[in-house]
Amino acid sequence: MSSVRLVRYFVEGIAADGFKVAKIRSRATNGGAMRLYERAGFSIVWRGERFDAELAIRLEKVHLEKRLG
Template sequence: MEAADREAIGAVGFAAWAAGGAFEDSYRNPEVIAKVQHEFAVFPHKTKGEIFVAELDSEIVGWGAREGEPNYVSDLWVHPDHQGRGIGRALLVHLCGLIAAEGLATVRLDTHARNEGAIRLYERCGFTIIWHGIEFSKSMGVPLEKVHMEKRLV
């Protein structure tokens, strides 16, 4: 990954987060926004996991990551200008294929409970909600209403 790729990955992730309608206005204060923007900027530099990008005309337009548990998709972000074109689905299918090839029985991911577009995508890809509750978001520094989702591979 080139330095410019890391910048693009951070920028795409932050743009997708900022355009999302899932977060309450109380989370959109300047301190939270600055914290989230910083987290996206440093993620490609500090992750110990794998990042996979989607490109159109040599431009990074989306990315997905595996960090933490081997069957956990930690991130899936598509720039708002490119959403609805199958990019998120293609990234998710790729990540699930890698996890299946490793012989793991399930794929897990989490998202904000009001992120209806992402939840619809995940459900269309075979995921089901296995938990719904409040969790503290380290990247935002606030408690969030989240869902944990899972897909059986075998």
């Protein structure tokens, strides 16, 4: 199964559970992930810096969403 098909599979499950929006967050510098999510129909709704508690540093983050149904 391709990566895009896998993401779409999970999005279909989210929609089947009645959610109207699928949301995902990524590091802005993760180009491969960004391309994957955009190919799967996600759009950037926010981009900026956030503190990453696990790494204890500020990182450029991106929030993406896909409207369902």
